Amino acid sequence: MTQWKNLDTLASFGELAKVQKVNLVEAMSGQNGADRVKKYSVPMAEGLTYNYAAKQVDDQVIDALEKLAAEAELSDKFAELYNGAVINTGENRLVLHHLTRGQLGDTVTADGVDKRAFYVEQQQRIADFANKVHSGEITNAAGEKFTTVVQIGIGGSDLGPRAMYLALENWAKKNNTFKMEAKFISNVDPDDAAAVLASVDVAHSIFVLVSKSGTTLETLTNESFVKDALAKAGLDASRHMIAVTSETSPLAKSDDYLAAFFMDDYIGGRYSSTSAVGGAVLSLAFGPEVFAAFLDGAAAEDKLSANANVRENPAMLDALIGVYERNILGYPATAVLPYSQALSRFPAHLQQADMESNGKSVNRFGEPVDYVTGPVLFGEPGTNGQHSFYQLLHQGTDIVPLQFIGFKNSQIGTDVVIQDSTSQQKLCANVAAQIVAFACGKADDNRNKNFEGGRPSSIIIGDQLNPQALGALLAHFENKIMFQGFLWNVNSFDQEGVQLGKVLAKRVLAHETDGALKEFSDLLNI
CATH class of the missing domain: 3.40.50.10490 (Glucose-6-phosphate isomerase like protein; domain 1)
Structure with missing residues (x-):
C-alpha cells in the first residue's frame, strides 16, 4: 500500500528546494533557446505534444522532480485509483471517471x-x-x-x-x-x-x-x-x-x-x-x-499518464512542474491560454476542475497543511486575451505561469491570405511570439517599455482540434490535477467548499435569518 504524506515531509521536496534556479532569460535566448525547444518536448496521445522549453526548469530540476514523483509514489497512487481503491476519502468513494473511457487495470466491482x-x-x-x-x-x-x-x-x-x-x-x-x-x-x-x-x-x-x-x-x-x-x-x-x-x-x-x-x-x-x-x-x-x-482520445492519454517514467508522462511532468512553480518558486496563479476560439470555454471548465479539486487547506486526513496548494486559474482564448489581461502577465508584479494551447490548422479549413499570410498563420505567429516575449523580455531605457522577461510557459501543440485530440487534451488536464492533489496530499475529489453557501441560501429562502444574513436578505428584497 502507498503512503500518503504531506509534501513538506518528503526528503526529495527539501532537495528540490536546494536545486539552483534557472535563469529563464538566459536559457531561452539565442541558440540556447533553440536547443531547449527541441529538447524539452514530450509526445502526448492523438498527435499532441507537450513542450516545456519555456518553463523555468533544466535537467537538474527535472532530475529532482523525478525523485519527488518516486517518493510521492505518484504512479502507484494512480494505479490504486484506477484499480478501485477508495481515493475519495472525504466521501468514502471510489474515483472512476477513467473507467468511463477505458479499462486501465483490474476489473473494478462496486455495489455488486x-x-x-x-x-x-x-x-x-x-x-x-x-x-x-x-x-x-x-x-x-x-x-x-x-x-x-x-x-x-x-x-x-x-x-x-x-x-x-x-x-x-x-x-x-x-x-x-x-x-x-x-x-x-x-x-x-x-x-x-x-x-x-x-x-x-x-x-x-x-x-x-x-x-x-x-x-x-x-x-x-x-x-x-x-x-x-x-x-x-x-x-x-x-x-x-x-x-x-x-x-x-x-x-x-x-x-x-x-x-x-x-x-x-x-x-x-x-x-x-x-x-x-x-x-x-x-x-x-x-x-x-x-x-x-472523444472517449478514445481520453483513453489514449490516460494510458500515457500511467507511465512511471516522468519524462515520458506529460501529465505527471506538467503536474510536477506546476508544484515546483507553486511551492518552490512561489507563483500564485496559472493562466490557460488556448489559441483556438473553439476552446473559448475550456479555461472556465478547467477553472472548476482545478480550483474545486485542489483548493484545499487540509490534507486527506483533515489536518491543516503548512504549504500552499492549488493556484488561482483563469484564461481566455488568444488573441483576445492579448488585448485584455496580458499587460499584467508581461509587466505586472506577480509572475503567472502560462499554459498555451495551439493548433497548426483550423477546424474549418477555410482561410484567406491578407498581407502575405493566412489568418491561421497570424494566430500561430502570435502564440510563438508570446512564448518568447514572456520568457526573454526586452530591455529598454524607458522603464515603461522595459520587459524583464523570465515569465515561464508551456504549450500543447496539435495538428487540428478534433474529437480525439479534445479527449486527449481533457484527460491531460484531469490527470495533471490528480497528480498535483497526490503531491499536496489533499483529497481532489470532494468539494465541501461549495456546500456552506447552499445551506445558508436555504435559510434565507425559509426566512430563518439573523444578523448580517438577515440584513443582506433585506437589502435584496428576499
Whole structure:
C-alpha cells in the first residue's frame, strides 16, 4: 500500500528546494533557446505534444522532480485509483471517471456491478437513443423531428459538456456530423433560462435534465421554468425531456421523462464529461460516433499518464512542474491560454476542475497543511486575451505561469491570405511570439517599455482540434490535477467548499435569518 504524506515531509521536496534556479532569460535566448525547444518536448496521445522549453526548469530540476514523483509514489497512487481503491476519502468513494473511457487495470466491482460494463452499457443506451432521435423514430408529439437539444445542469453538469460542445461544433459542421444544435441552461438567474428558451423552438427541442441526486436546487428550478414554458406552448413536457441521474434518484423511474440514463457517485461532476453527463448532449448534437472518438482520445492519454517514467508522462511532468512553480518558486496563479476560439470555454471548465479539486487547506486526513496548494486559474482564448489581461502577465508584479494551447490548422479549413499570410498563420505567429516575449523580455531605457522577461510557459501543440485530440487534451488536464492533489496530499475529489453557501441560501429562502444574513436578505428584497 502507498503512503500518503504531506509534501513538506518528503526528503526529495527539501532537495528540490536546494536545486539552483534557472535563469529563464538566459536559457531561452539565442541558440540556447533553440536547443531547449527541441529538447524539452514530450509526445502526448492523438498527435499532441507537450513542450516545456519555456518553463523555468533544466535537467537538474527535472532530475529532482523525478525523485519527488518516486517518493510521492505518484504512479502507484494512480494505479490504486484506477484499480478501485477508495481515493475519495472525504466521501468514502471510489474515483472512476477513467473507467468511463477505458479499462486501465483490474476489473473494478462496486455495489455488486462491474463498473466498466456499467459505463459501456450507459454509453450504448445513449447511442441507441440518439440514433433514434436522429432517424425520426423518437419524435415530438406531432411526429416531427427534434432539431435542438438543451442541457439543464450546473457546475460540472454544465461547464464541461458546454466547453466540449463548443470545441467540436465547427468541426462537426465541417465534417458533416452535426446533428442538432445544443444550448445550455445553468444559472438559477431566470434571465438565463428565459434567454435560452427565447432562442429555440421549444416544440422541436429535447431537454436533458442532469442531476445525480435529483434534488439539485438550481437545476430543478430551471426544470420547472422549462416545464412551464412547454405547458404554455401546449406541449407535454414528458415528450420533450430526458434525465441523466443516478439509479436511486427520484428521477430514475419517473414518467416525466422519455428516458433516464445513469451515472453514479464515483464520477465527480467536474470529471463527468466522459460519462452520461457529457454523453447524452454530445451524442445528440454530433452523433454517438463522435462521442466515442472523444472517449478514445481520453483513453489514449490516460494510458500515457500511467507511465512511471516522468519524462515520458506529460501529465505527471506538467503536474510536477506546476508544484515546483507553486511551492518552490512561489507563483500564485496559472493562466490557460488556448489559441483556438473553439476552446473559448475550456479555461472556465478547467477553472472548476482545478480550483474545486485542489483548493484545499487540509490534507486527506483533515489536518491543516503548512504549504500552499492549488493556484488561482483563469484564461481566455488568444488573441483576445492579448488585448485584455496580458499587460499584467508581461509587466505586472506577480509572475503567472502560462499554459498555451495551439493548433497548426483550423477546424474549418477555410482561410484567406491578407498581407502575405493566412489568418491561421497570424494566430500561430502570435502564440510563438508570446512564448518568447514572456520568457526573454526586452530591455529598454524607458522603464515603461522595459520587459524583464523570465515569465515561464508551456504549450500543447496539435495538428487540428478534433474529437480525439479534445479527449486527449481533457484527460491531460484531469490527470495533471490528480497528480498535483497526490503531491499536496489533499483529497481532489470532494468539494465541501461549495456546500456552506447552499445551506445558508436555504435559510434565507425559509426566512430563518439573523444578523448580517438577515440584513443582506433585506437589502435584496428576499
